[in-house]
Amino acid sequence: MTALLELEDVEARYGPVHVLHGISLAVEEGSVVAVLGPNGAGKTTTLRAVSGTVRRAGRIRFAGRALDRLGPAAVARLGVAHVPEGRGTFSELTVWENLRLGGYTRRGSIQPELERVFTYFPWLSERRRQQAGTLSGGEQQMLALARAFVHRPRLLLLDEPSLGLAPVLVAELFRIVRELNEDEGLTVLVVEQNAHLALQAADAGYVLEAGRVALAGTSAELRADDSVRRSYLGY
Amino acid sequence: MVAAATSRLESLCSRTAVPATSLLLLAGATGLLVGSLRSSIFAQLTVQGLALGSVYGSLALALVLVYRATHVVNFAQGELAMATTYVAWQLIQWGLSYWEAFAVTLAIAFVLGTVLQVVLIRPVQHRSVIAAVIVTVGLFILIDGVVDWVWGSALKFMPSPFGTKTYDVGGVSISRLYPGMFLVVLASVLLVWALFRFTKLGLAMRAAALRPAESALVGVRVDWMLAIGWGLAAVLGAVAGLMAEPSQFVLQPTLMQPILVYAFAAAVLGGLESPAGAVIGGLAIGVSLTLVVQYVHPITSDLQTPVAFAVLVGVLLLKPSGLFGQREVRRV
Amino acid sequence: MRHRLPELGSLLAVAVLLSVLPFTLSDYNISLVAQVGIFFVAVLGLNILTGYTGQISIGHGAFMAIGGYTTAVMSRDHDTNLVVTMLMAFAICFVVGLLVGLPALRLSGVYLALATFALAVSVPQLPLKWSKFLGGSGGVQSHRTVTHLWLYGAAWIASAILFALAWLILRGRIGRAFRAARDSEIAAVASGIELPIYKTLAFGISAAYAGVAGALFVMGTNGFAQPSEFGVFLSLQLLVGAAVAGLGSLWGILAGAAFVGLLPTVSGSVPVIGSAHGRNVVFGAAVILVMLLLPEGFAGLLTRLRRLARA
Numbered sequence: 001m002t003a004l005l006e007l008e009d010v011e012a013r014y015g016p017v018h019v020l021h022g023i024s025l026a027v028e029e030g031s032v033v034a035v036l037g038p039n040g041a042g043k044t045t046t047l048r049a050v051s052g053t054v055r056r057a058g059r060i061r062f063a064g065r066a067l068d069r070l071g072p073a074a075v076a077r078l079g080v081a082h083v084p085e086g087r088g089t090f091s092e093l094t095v096w097e098n099l100r101l102g103g104y105t106r107r108g109s110i111q112p113e114l115e116r117v118f119t120y121f122p123w124l125s126e127r128r129r130q131q132a133g134t135l136s137g138g139e140q141q142m143l144a145l146a147r148a149f150v151h152r153p154r155l156l157l158l159d160e161p162s163l164g165l166a167p168v169l170v171a172e173l174f175r176i177v178r179e180l181n182e183d184e185g186l187t188v189l190v191v192e193q194n195a196h197l198a199l200q201a202a203d204a205g206y207v208l209e210a211g212r213v214a215l216a217g218t219s220a221e222l223r224a225d226d227s228v229r230r231s232y233l234g235y
Numbered sequence: 236m237v238a239a240a241t242s243r244l245e246s247l248c249s250r251t252a253v254p255a256t257s258l259l260l261l262a263g264a265t266g267l268l269v270g271s272l273r274s275s276i277f278a279q280l281t282v283q284g285l286a287l288g289s290v291y292g293s294l295a296l297a298l299v300l301v302y303r304a305t306h307v308v309n310f311a312q313g314e315l316a317m318a319t320t321y322v323a324w325q326l327i328q329w330g331l332s333y334w335e336a337f338a339v340t341l342a343i344a345f346v347l348g349t350v351l352q353v354v355l356i357r358p359v360q361h362r363s364v365i366a367a368v369i370v371t372v373g374l375f376i377l378i379d380g381v382v383d384w385v386w387g388s389a390l391k392f393m394p395s396p397f398g399t400k401t402y403d404v405g406g407v408s409i410s411r412l413y414p415g416m417f418l419v420v421l422a423s424v425l426l427v428w429a430l431f432r433f434t435k436l437g438l439a440m441r442a443a444a445l446r447p448a449e450s451a452l453v454g455v456r457v458d459w460m461l462a463i464g465w466g467l468a469a470v471l472g473a474v475a476g477l478m479a480e481p482s483q484f485v486l487q488p489t490l491m492q493p494i495l496v497y498a499f500a501a502a503v504l505g506g507l508e509s510p511a512g513a514v515i516g517g518l519a520i521g522v523s524l525t526l527v528v529q530y531v532h533p534i535t536s537d538l539q540t541p542v543a544f545a546v547l548v549g550v551l552l553l554k555p556s557g558l559f560g561q562r563e564v565r566r567v
Numbered sequence: 568m569r570h571r572l573p574e575l576g577s578l579l580a581v582a583v584l585l586s587v588l589p590f591t592l593s594d595y596n597i598s599l600v601a602q603v604g605i606f607f608v609a610v611l612g613l614n615i616l617t618g619y620t621g622q623i624s625i626g627h628g629a630f631m632a633i634g635g636y637t638t639a640v641m642s643r644d645h646d647t648n649l650v651v652t653m654l655m656a657f658a659i660c661f662v663v664g665l666l667v668g669l670p671a672l673r674l675s676g677v678y679l680a681l682a683t684f685a686l687a688v689s690v691p692q693l694p695l696k697w698s699k700f701l702g703g704s705g706g707v708q709s710h711r712t713v714t715h716l717w718l719y720g721a722a723w724i725a726s727a728i729l730f731a732l733a734w735l736i737l738r739g740r741i742g743r744a745f746r747a748a749r750d751s752e753i754a755a756v757a758s759g760i761e762l763p764i765y766k767t768l769a770f771g772i773s774a775a776y777a778g779v780a781g782a783l784f785v786m787g788t789n790g791f792a793q794p795s796e797f798g799v800f801l802s803l804q805l806l807v808g809a810a811v812a813g814l815g816s817l818w819g820i821l822a823g824a825a826f827v828g829l830l831p832t833v834s835g836s837v838p839v840i841g842s843a844h845g846r847n848v849v850f851g852a853a854v855i856l857v858m859l860l861l862p863e864g865f866a867g868l869l870t871r872l873r874r875l876a877r878a
Contacts, residue, residue, distance in 0.1 A: 077454045105453070368677075507677075
């Protein structure tokens with residue numbers, strides 16, 4: 001198996017503030033990889049470096065192509081869907097329009113994708129005319145995920161999907177992600193505060209600290225690691 | 236959660252506000268109808284006012300499209316429309332028929348608007364309100380200069396697009412010009428509306444204007460969408476210019492300057508972010524200016540722009556979000 | 568204190584230069600430099616508003632019109648001394664500026680730009696309506712006219728006095744309040760600054776300056792006040808001048824005034840485009856280029872150059 005996504009020595013900063021100091025990581029095709037770490041470690045910025053929503057330097061390769069000079073729209077067109085923290089739904093538009101935008105890069109009809117998405121989120125079908133901003137927080141998170149599925153990405157970047165969600169919904173969300181991964185081979189890079197949950201769903205993980213990779217390994221290895229247990233799993 | 240709650244509140248507010256506005260509009264329309272049935276001069280003025288108002292509305296819509304897309308008020312929008320009208324005049328001189336020239340002009344306007352956004356506006360878009368305003372002001376002066384340089388300031392005359400016949404409706408004779416203007420503008424506005432409402436491109440343009448960052452993440456080329464938005468605005472402006480010309484019977488470099496003020500007033504009246512509001516605002520301004528000048532004695536046609544100015548300031552002071560504006564976020 | 572010395576030096580240099588110039592220039596060129604002086608006054612005033620309180624105005628041509636008509640009408644009806652009419656223009660425009668400044672309090676950014684633009688278009692319409700008093704489209708002819716040299720002296724003496732006045736106003740409490748209003752309204756209110764008073768005051772002062780400039784402007788057009796002279800274009804010129812000037816340095820305002828005072832006239836002689844017809848091509852293109860290349864105006868350029876020189 002070759003890596004679908006490879007980061008080599010990636011740096012990023014917001015204005016004068018350096019956030020990433022040389023991150024290297026790899027995501028195998030068909031795997032789910034979790035990024036863990038404390039607040040401010042650079043987890044979100046790592047995803048943003050991939051999708052091109054932050055200024056970055058270093059080498060980023062996706063499916064054999066260099067991403068490090070591309071802007072977000074070009075990256076999205078290559079088949080990367082980024083569900084940002086805080087959902088990023090178009091709250092002024094309807095549910096249907098949000099989904100339609102998810103399939104923006106696809107030519108022709110998105111009917112098959114829509115039907116597939118409605119099997120996971122049946123309620124979306126009934127509420128397609130509703131304004132997205134009037135959905136609850138959890139529903140908007142689901143909509144953001146559904147929109148990413150309509151995109152039919154090769155790589156899904158998920159940022160803090162559990163933020164502000166009820167535990168039942170979080171479990172449901174991770175179940176769906178896992179299911180898509182198993183059924184359709186969707187590759188996922190997920191940033192998650194809830195390390196327990198993330199390592200359950202993921203095949204491998206990276207632990208970031210202060211903009212560097214502090215630890216890397218399979219989920220089992222990380223779960224067994226003492227420092228990870230103490231800092232992130234809490235036992 | 237808070238965001239969801241506020242947006243819910245907003246939608247509730249707008250749901251209760253809309254009936255009030257539509258009642259107002261209904262009352263206005265009824266007044267016009269009753270007046271028209273009782274007086275043929277009133278009827279003629281109403282038709283004329285609606286036609287002029289549609290021109291103001293079209294230019295106002297152009298301003299709103301630009302404002303929504305790039306948060307820039309394009310002070311050169313009127314001059315751009317004036318310049319494209321000169322282009323049409325030139326095309327007719329070269330032997331095209333009126334409507335051929337009309338179509339070619341719209342295409343040129345689209346390209347012009349797009350290019351201007353890419354070359355001039357993109358560099359200052361994120362800088363400051365003043366910088367963007369001044370670039371459009373510079374554009375205003377530049378376009379004025381180019382038109383003066385190429386065509387001079389002598390008056391030009393164009394053939395009438397609708398002929399000189401008049402209709403007779405229940406004893407009221409109405410020049411073909413006004414319904415013609417109204418229908419052409421209405422058709423263009425509806426086409427633009429349909430583009431935004433029903434096509435994937437239109438959806439992407441709306442998304443890019445509303446949330447550029449999120450739009451890029453789904454693969455929308457935001458910069459291009461904003462440029463196309465400027466192009467469409469230039470097309471609407473060109474329609475406004477072309478339809479304003481026959482109502483003034485001559486073409487001169489100052490063609491659109493008063494109309495720009497009426498369009499500003501219309502856009503503000505409708506809410507600077509509301510496309511429908513801009514069109515309805517334009518119609519309202521057109522009809523009321525025409526009627527006020529006729530029936531309110533101290534106000535003569537010399538006072539039309541001051542009256543529009545008063546409307547503009549009045550709306551800004553009393554209801555800054557306009558009749559159809561939904562939210563007014565004031566960043567301090 | 569140390570950083571004030573070069574400022575004093577440049578003041579002196581400008582003063583010496585301006586008093587020598589009339590002896591070396593032709594009559595026509597004297598009128599051009601006088602024109603720059605007139606714009607200096609107006610741009611200085613507008614700069615107080617946009618630069619120090621952050622309020623935008625595309626309507627200051629309207630105040631120039633009011634000032635200009637004040638001079639012309641007073642001269643026509645009472646043969647008032649022209650210097651006195653300038654003081655009247657200052658006073659009347661100060662009051663009108665305060666009145667316009669009041670509603671402007673509730674507007675900001677783009678909305679204020681729209682409202683003031685509409686003001687600029689509207690005011691020149693008023694003489695058409697009250698044509699008996701204001702002369703209609705034909706305009707008002709002052710009773711007296713002045714020589715180019717007289718105008719030169721008047722414009723630059725007025726500039727000097729008003730520059731000193733601006734300096735006095737801006738260095739103290741009022742200046743601090745203006746800046747606070749621009750930088751953060753919330754902080755300004757929190758620190759007990761009466762924002763509405765100061766913002767309105769800024770509008771009044773800048774309008775008064777424009778009024779004086781308008782009075783001088785009318786003297787420069789052979790004492791003739793005409794609606795077409797005070798069109799939108801004049802307001803646009805002033806705003807451009809203030810933007811080119813950048814934030815409040817003497818050199819910046821001189822540059823801004825020269826830019827809008829000279830360029831439209833001089834660019835008529837640019838080859839190829841040439842002719843009076845094409846002059847706005849050059850002027851408009853210059854405005855756009857300056858905005859794209861000098862984001863902080865001429866004053867910003869100076870700061871950058873100084874930083875370069877020091878490094």
